[in-house]
Amino acid sequence: MSDLAANPALERRASGRGLLIAGAALVAVAGALVPFWTTGAPFLLMLASQAVIAAILALSLDLLTGNTGLLSFGHAAWFGFGAYVAGLLAKLVTPEMLIVVPTTVIAACLVAAVTGAVLVRQIGKTFAILTLALSQIMFALVFVASDITGGEDGLQGVPVMTVLGQPVVQAQTWYWLLYGVLLAALAASLHIRRSPLGRAWLSIRENAERARFIGIDVNGLKLLAFVMSAGLGALAGALLALFNGAASPDLLSWFESGKILMFVVLGGVGTLVGPVLGGIVFTFAEHYVSSLTSAWLIYFGGLFILIVIVAPGGIFGVLGHAWRRMQGQGR
Amino acid sequence: MTGAITFENLHAFYGQSEILHGVNMQVEAGSVACLLGLNGMGKTTTLRAAMGLVDRTEGRILLDGKELGGPTFRRSQMGITLVPEDRKVFANLSVRENLEVARAMAPRDAAFDIAAAVEIFPRLGERMEQKAGTLSGGEQQMLVVARAMLVNPRYMMLDEPTEGLAPTYVEAIRQSIEVARGRGIGIILVEQSLPLALAVGDHFHIMENGQIVRSFTRAEALAEPAAIERLLTVS
CATH class of the missing domain: 1.10.287 (Helix Hairpins)
Incomplete structure (x- = not known):
């Protein structure tokens, strides 16, 4: 002191x-406190819940891209995988969250471990293209197995989720549950960032060869990031399917993958908190702007280009800059 | 603990072309071996071959009696590390983070810690929270040497660590080599500056066309530095 x-x-x-x-x-x-502010506006609370899921999803991609520098063009694969596996489990086995969600996450991690063992040996563009291919394969699988997945109509009739046997029907309860998962995932991610594992990941992002020189198992740690990222992405998907009571093939599309990447870039790649903000801001903006104009994608595309050029650090970068300026003036 | 790294008839290839034609060299723990020679004679390739960074090798390298092999990170974990010429720091991490990530790779009870690194390079202590990419060239070189030492390797290879550095930084690098040797680390130093090599070296090996053609002990080198200088001059 x-x-x-x-x-x-x-x-x-x-x-x-x-x-x-x-x-x-x-x-x-x-x-x-959002549920208290939105009493009498159930739609707004639903949108907020969707935004929280988007935030978890964005965080899951940042675990991979922000930590190790591996760029995925197919992250929706895990989101959709989680949604379909959880939806099917709830329909066919049990709607109990404490069984459905862990099982889904473990399944995603296993699939990611097997595919990732091949993928993480690739770098840069090759890795990005292969992730896109993987997501397209999963997308196609939905149609191949359309008698169980519902094909183009999506997976319908997912029963109401239960927690310890109690059905979760209240919109507020749902929101708090999702919000709790987000906070826990963010806290864990920030904690890992400060741990030796987090530092080792960042050193890989900075320079994989030098990381090897100091004894870091680059491919092993990339695979770990890939698996954790897939697991959290599938968790977001599982929650979405249970929340909506349905899953659609759109969740696996390359467009969805692009959106997740935009959450992360909008928020600030590698900052963990930024992508969470990015997912939330994007979800609300998408809803309101798309209700004003059908050409909303054009505006979002323009915004994306603007961010990459003017504020490559995203929302988090801009906030951080403002914060440092305020501190500077406070001297 | 004593030991040595031994290169036994090491051949190295990039694609079809053979760069090393049978390198034989032994470097004891706690000694400094200087690898000297004109450009393109295979000095850097020798270091890269030890880290598993060439396409193919024949012959073998023994590290304290155990054959060195496997992927690069595994070799580093076996106790050897390389500080390449291009002095790349983890640019977006702070100086402290650069040091911590290396220290985390060493055994928990390893003797050389961040405080010891700062003792050798006080300048790094003043820059702890600064992003490593914003350091000057000399400071970055100190950082990469400190980072390598923090892994607590048994053997450390330095590729032209003082090239283009101001005299104060050269002196800091020289001191760090002395400290590393004092801690029992075996060092292979590739160096263009003969004065520095003569200041720290215990053994001197002259490379020509992928082989070691002459070796000198410290006493021999100090007795007739002109002989070494002649071997390093383009005829």
Whole structure:
């Protein structure tokens, strides 16, 4: 403590850090209060729930792309995989969340471990194209097995989810459940970021060869990131299918993969918190802008280009910049 | 613990072309071997072959009696690391993170820690929270040497670590080599600067066309540095 008092720069940083934590806690609490703000507006609460799922999904891609630099053009594969597996499990076996969701996540991790063992040996464009191919295969599988997946009509009639036997029907309960999963996933991701594993991932992103020189098993850790990313993506998909009571083949499309990538870029690649914001902002913006104009994709495309050129750090980068400026002025 | 890294009749290939034609060399733990020679004679290839970065090798390399092999990261875990010429730091990580990621790869009770690294390179201590990519060239070179030492390797290979550095940084690198040797690390140093090599080297090996053609002990090298200099001059 005496060190802190003696060093004004450290003191300022420590107080800035305290402020940041307080601010983050405030935002987290505000997020938890959304159901109270949206009483009488059930649609808004539903949209907020969708946004939370999008945030989990965005976070799952950032676990891969942000941590290791591997760019996936087919992340929707895991989102759709999770939705269909969970939907089918709920329909055919049990709607109990504590069985359906873990089983789905484990299944996704297993498939990711097998496919990833081949994929993560590739770098750059090759990896990106192969992920796209993988998602297209999964997309095609929905139509091949249309008698169980429902084909083009999607998987319908997923029963109401239960938790410990209690059906979850209240929109508020659903929201809090999803929000809890998001906070837990984000906290875990941030914790890993600061751990030796997180540091090792970042060193791979920075320079895989140098990472090998200091003894890091680059392919092994890339595979771990790929599997964890797929598992969390499938978790988001499972929650979506149970929340909507349905799954559609669109969830596996290359368009969906592009959207997830936009969440991440919009929020700020590699920042974990940024993609969460990106997923939320995008979901609301998509809804409101698309209700104003059918040409909304054109605007979003333009916005995407603008972000990449003007603010490559995304929302998180812009906020961080503003924060540092404020701190600078406070001296 | 004593030991040595031994290159036994090492041949190395890039595609069809043979770059090393049977390199034989032994470097004891706690000693500095300088690999000298004109450009293109196979010095860097020798180091890269040890890390498993050439297409194919024949012959073998023994590390404390065990044959060195497998993928690059496994070789590093066996106790050998390379600081290449291009001094690439993890640019978007802070200096501290660069050091921590390397320290995490060493055994928990390994003697050389971040405090020890900062003792050798005080400048890094002043730059701890700075992004490594914003350091000067000399500071980045200190960082990559510190990063390599933090893995607590048994053997460390340095490829022209002082090229283009200001004299103060050259001195810092020289000190770090002395410290590493003092800690029992065996060092292979590829160096263009003969004065630095003569200042730290215990053994000197001259490479020509993918082979070691002459070797000198420290006493021999100090007795007639002109002989080495002649071998390093284009005739």
